[in-house]
Amino acid sequence: MSGTVAGATDERTTRLLRVGGGPAQTEGLPGPAAAPARAGPPDEGRRDAPRLTVAPSRASARCWDAFAQTCDASFWSSRGGARMWQFKLHARFRLRFFDLILTMPTGERCKIGQCAVGLGPRLRVIADGLALRPEYADLWPVAMESLLGHLGPGRYVYGSFWSTEVPRHRAILRLPHTRVVAVRRLVVEAIDLKRAERWSDFLGRVSRNVVRNARGFQQAHADRRFLVSYGAGCLTLLPKVIRLRRRMYDRKRIAFSQTRAIVSYVLRSLLLRRYVSMWVTVAGRRVLASAGTVAFGESVSFLDGASAPTPAGAGWDVLLHAIEDAHRSGRTRFQLGYTDVTDEFDGRAWVSPIRYRRDCRARAIETSLFAFDFAIEGAGDRNVPPVLLERTDPCWTGEAQT
Incomplete structure (x- = not known):
């Protein structure tokens, strides 16, 4: 491929042969070791080709987040979320924000995507992935190749735990000079919410035991109330x-780091303050249950919860109220969590290894988190980030667990 570079340190431009109607074709980008060429006169036959430009973003935080939500990206794609995600992979980084601009032959310019990249001494972390407007999703290969051409050789990490983007670890191999070094295949377990559906109809879709336990708790504890806070509150x-x-x-005899949990809550409450909420159920002076969520775009993500051993049903009560709040606000997905899957998972049938998610009739949305090398020889001292080697417990084995 041979393309053009405009202002090599500021933006990169790639000429497209066509847009729409299947995967986009492009003129080739220069090889990663080649010196970037300044844009020259286009060939006569390609003078009218659209151009895709990677350029530093000047969007405000609010505009950036609003665009990410229209692309159905996860909360890790927000300005604050992108910074939080970097901390999970490397401590030293410079966070850079880029726009993907499509310029038509008429001169009309349209932003079709964006991404945040943390540039560290050993890693280049693309937070969540490329956020592309749905109608331009087929341009992912050329957008990704343009971004890599702009950033240059290195070890990259792509994806996130809560992303609903299709798995990209195979698609990346179709780009030149790439080599995948580690993959976590994941599914996000989500409940579909229908705006036109009555809440009573939704309750009919989940396990009867769920509804019975929650209602039993409500009847036995008429004095229960919810403490709800948002953002830094x-x-x-x-x-x-x-x-x-x-x-x-x-x-449950499970290891729990109180310090780590506090740091996570503080970062979440400050960096995701426009989107986080916390629900706590109290009855009298007793704290009975809690649920922490992030509402971003079409989705509400259930990040964590807890409940007292007695009375039964308190956990279900607060979770159903959080789901009902998402339904009432017009969200279309309530995401219960993510689970690692093995290579045997074919995407056709899903049985969650976690009982409460099975009871909620959650479906699986397949995605992937992976590390890859671009235009470098050998691994050298570039280690695989530990987050790529971890696994959820339990993970999917093809059989249900309690």
Whole structure:
């Protein structure tokens, strides 16, 4: 491929042979080791070809987040979320934001996508992935190749835990000079919410035991009330939530780092303050259950929850109220979590290894988180980030677990 570069340190332009009607074709980008060429006179036969440009973004945080939501990206694609995601992979980085601009032969310019990239000494982390407007999804290969040509050789990480983007670890191999070094195949487990559906009809879709337990709790504890906080206000509920979670994990004999949890809550409440909420159920002076969520675009993501051992049903009660709030606000997905799957998973049938997600009739949305090398020889001292080697517990084995 041979393309053009305009202002090599600022933006990169690639000429497209066509747009729409299947995967986009492009004129080739220069090889990664080649010196970028300044844009020259186009060939006569390609003078009218559209051009895709990768350029530094000047969007405000609000405009950036609004665009990411129209692309159905996860909350990791927000300005604050992109910074949080970087901390999971490397401590030292410079975060850069890029726009993907399509210029038509008429001169009309249209932003079709964006991405945030953390540039570190060993890694280049593309937070969440490329956020492309749905009607331009077929341009992912040329957009990705243009971005790599702009950033240059290195080890990259693509994807995230909550992304609903289709898996890209195979598609990346169709680009020149790429080599995948580690992959986590994941599914995001989500409940579909229908705007026209009555809440009573939704309850008819989940397990009867779920509804019975929640209603039993409500009838036995008519004095129960919800404490709900948003944004930085969630920190006011932090002592109650941490204490409840610590006791729950102690009962289950599961390791729990209180310090790590507090840091995570503080970062979430500050960097995702426009989108986070915290629900806590209290009855009298007792704290009975909690749920933490992030609402971004079409989705609400259930990040964590906890409940006391008694009375039964408190956890279901707060979770159903969080789902009902998402339904009432017009969201179309309530995401319960993510799960690692093996290479045997074919996407055709899903049985969650986690019982409460099965009871909610959650479906699986396949995605992937992976590391790859672009235009470098050998691995050298470039280690695989630990997050690529971890696995959810439990993970999918093809059989249901309790």
